[in-house]
Amino acid sequence: MNRKLLKSVREYKKQAILAPVLVTLEVLLEVLIPLLMANIIDIGIMQGDMNYIIKTGLLLVLMAMVSLAFGAKAGQVAAVAGAGYAKNLRHDIFYKIQDFSFGNIDHFSTSSLVTRLTTDITNVQMAFMFSIRMLARAPIMVVLSWIMTATINLKIAFLMLVTIPILGGILILIAKKAHPHFIAVFDEYDVLNNTVQENVNAARVVKAYVREEHENEKFHKISKKVFDLFTKAEMIVAWNAPTMNFVMYTVVLLIVLMGGEDIVLGTMMTGELTSIMVYAMQILMSLMMVSFVFVMIMIAEASSDRIREVLEEVPEMEDCEDALTEVANGDIDFEHVDFSYAGEDGNLSLKDVSLHIKSGQVVGIIGGTGSAKSTLVQLIPRLYDVTRGCVKVGGQDVRRYSLEKLRDQVSMVLQKNVLFTGSIYENIRWGDENASNEEVRRVCQLAQADGFINEFPAGYNTMIVEGGNNVSGGQKQRLCIARALLKKPKILILDDSTSAVDTRTDALIRKAFREEIPDTTKIIIAQRISSVEDADMIIVMDNGKIDGIGTSEELLKTNAIYREVYESQVKGGAEDE
Numbered sequence: 277m278n279r280k281l282l283k284s285v286r287e288y289k290k291q292a293i294l295a296p297v298l299v300t301l302e303v304l305l306e307v308l309i310p311l312l313m314a315n316i317i318d319i320g321i322m323q324g325d326m327n328y329i330i331k332t333g334l335l336l337v338l339m340a341m342v343s344l345a346f347g348a349k350a351g352q353v354a355a356v357a358g359a360g361y362a363k364n365l366r367h368d369i370f371y372k373i374q375d376f377s378f379g380n381i382d383h384f385s386t387s388s389l390v391t392r393l394t395t396d397i398t399n400v401q402m403a404f405m406f407s408i409r410m411l412a413r414a415p416i417m418v419v420l421s422w423i424m425t426a427t428i429n430l431k432i433a434f435l436m437l438v439t440i441p442i443l444g445g446i447l448i449l450i451a452k453k454a455h456p457h458f459i460a461v462f463d464e465y466d467v468l469n470n471t472v473q474e475n476v477n478a479a480r481v482v483k484a485y486v487r488e489e490h491e492n493e494k495f496h497k498i499s500k501k502v503f504d505l506f507t508k509a510e511m512i513v514a515w516n517a518p519t520m521n522f523v524m525y526t527v528v529l530l531i532v533l534m535g536g537e538d539i540v541l542g543t544m545m546t547g548e549l550t551s552i553m554v555y556a557m558q559i560l561m562s563l564m565m566v567s568f569v570f571v572m573i574m575i576a577e578a579s580s581d582r583i584r585e586v587l588e589e590v591p592e593m594e595d596c597e598d599a600l601t602e603v604a605n606g607d608i609d610f611e612h613v614d615f616s617y618a619g620e621d622g623n624l625s626l627k628d629v630s631l632h633i634k635s636g637q638v639v640g641i642i643g644g645t646g647s648a649k650s651t652l653v654q655l656i657p658r659l660y661d662v663t664r665g666c667v668k669v670g671g672q673d674v675r676r677y678s679l680e681k682l683r684d685q686v687s688m689v690l691q692k693n694v695l696f697t698g699s700i701y702e703n704i705r706w707g708d709e710n711a712s713n714e715e716v717r718r719v720c721q722l723a724q725a726d727g728f729i730n731e732f733p734a735g736y737n738t739m740i741v742e743g744g745n746n747v748s749g750g751q752k753q754r755l756c757i758a759r760a761l762l763k764k765p766k767i768l769i770l771d772d773s774t775s776a777v778d779t780r781t782d783a784l785i786r787k788a789f790r791e792e793i794p795d796t797t798k799i800i801i802a803q804r805i806s807s808v809e810d811a812d813m814i815i816v817m818d819n820g821k822i823d824g825i826g827t828s829e830e831l832l833k834t835n836a837i838y839r840e841v842y843e844s845q846v847k848g849g850a851e852d853e
């Protein structure tokens with residue numbers, strides 16, 4: 277198994293070592309039992325010595341019991357070691373994901389990360405648990421049983437020496453043949469999880485569009501594919517049992533033939549033949565176990581590769597040495613910024629963007645969907661790094677700051693925002709966990725959320741569930757704005773964050789911003805002209821480029837896109853709500 281992953285065993289190393297030791301003791305006793313049985317038959321029964329039979333019989337029971345105790349304990353510690361290993365791995369991955377940048381997260385899909393945290397870890401856990409038990413048990417059992425057989429009858433021991441490798445080879449061959457099918461199953465699991473996750477997350481949308489039928493069909497198709505792949509793999513593995521049975525009966529037959537001859541000739545006794553039979557069974561059983569564990573290890577191998585990928589992913593952003601912890605003011609500069617989501621050679625989402633925003637200004641950004649409005653502002657709190665050029669905040673390149681401090685000072689309300697399960701108090705305190713109730717109330721007043729919160733029977737203790745599905749879209753947006761305000765940022769970015777708020781409330785929010793946080797730079801992305809009309813500066817984005825910058829008045833004269841949007845919304849009376 278994977279060396280690097282095994283480091284995560286950590287404090288469970290003791291159990292992981294103890295398990296094979298206990299298994300060894302179990303096997304040592306188990307191997308002696310057939311020998312005692314042979315003695316009972318050959319000495320006790322043949323000579324009619326009742327005393328000997330009872331004495332040896334008791335010893336046999338005692339040894340069986342002690343062996344059983346060792347075996348049970350071995351199972352226990354192996355289970356603890358396996359579960360502990362899985363727990364540590366899960367922790368390691370979880371912490372690692374917390375360090376991921378947006379770019380890192382784009383690299384894996386969310387559902388794939390979930391599969392890796394769950395199914396893949398379970399696979400590794402099972403393989404580990406069975407490995408530390410079976411991989412110690414099988415070889416010791418095979419070797420000792422064979423030695424015992426050899427002390428009784430060399431001829432039969434030779435027979436085994438030929439059959440064991442052949443059988444082992446066949447079993448491994450079967451496992452190897454099944455392997456690629458198992459890999460395919462797990463790749464398909466990702467797709468399955470993705471579909472389920474998407475569907476369950478968007479259950480309300482699916483219902484609204486009456487797409488249940490279509491979704492069912494989509495799910496059925498993938499589910500069928502997983503079924504087919506699994507059956508294919510298992511059908512190959514299913515050859516294990518008949519192969520084993522065939523070999524077992526052949527071996528038994530040969531042993532009886534060869535042993536029978538020796539018994540007739542008087543060179544071997546009946547009891548000895550019985551114990552050789554038992555040894556043969558034990559050897560075959562062990563091989564069967566090995567092939568079973570072998571399949572498991574191969575499945576886990578694919579899983580551990582997928583886990584390792586996450587653990588080895590290099591977090592894209594790390595603080596530089598002597599990183600700055602203070603943001604001087606809310607100045608923002610873009611200097612010839614190119615940006616691509618795919619890195620150096622990718623398609624540019626932003627092309628040669630330069631602009632200057634003074635601290636405390638209100639800046640509106642407008643432009644069609646896909647014109648790169650979100651992309652532009654995401655560079656300010658360094659959710660992504662520029663591909664070329666540089667972005668400065670407070671006169672310093674954003675890459676010079678400690679990420680934590682930068683993001684404390686540049687507060688962004690994301691376009692796709694979520695609330696978390698918990699009370700309204702708890703949700704707003706994401707912005708600052710030490711904020712007093714008064715402070716929470718103040719930012720909620722600023723975001724025009726205080727009014728509706730007080731109308732809830734439980735007020736600020738109202739529980740938010742399912743990412744905020746129990747409040748309206750506009751209420752959710754205002755709670756998200758309040759949460760961002762609690763950080764007392766120098767720069768506040770609202771990415772289409774008032775789209776579901778009525779125009780009157782929208783205006784009240786902007787008025788409150790102007791009056792209550794005049795020194796904070798405010799960047800407002802909006803679809804509505806009215807949301808940006810009174811800004812000190814409006815940026816018109818088009819296809820990754822700045823199409824125009826100026827006040828509403830200036831843009832009406834100089835910018836065709838702005839004029840068109842303005843006329844369709846204001847003059848045409850198409851103002852929503």
Ligand SMILES: Nc1ncnc2c1ncn2[C@@H]1O[C@H](COP(=O)(O)OP(=O)(O)O)[C@@H](O)[C@H]1O
Nearest residue numbers: 382617625643644645646647648649650651652
């Ligand atoms: N995470 C991402 N990975 C790759 N491409 C993206 C990602 N997010 C956005 N894009 C692409 O970047 C372009 C600009 O998107 P965006 O900034 O979200 O536009 P807007 O916010 O103006 O609607 C679009 O072509 C979009 O497909």
Ligand SMILES: [Mg+2]
Nearest residue numbers: 649650651691
């Ligand atoms: Mg956007």
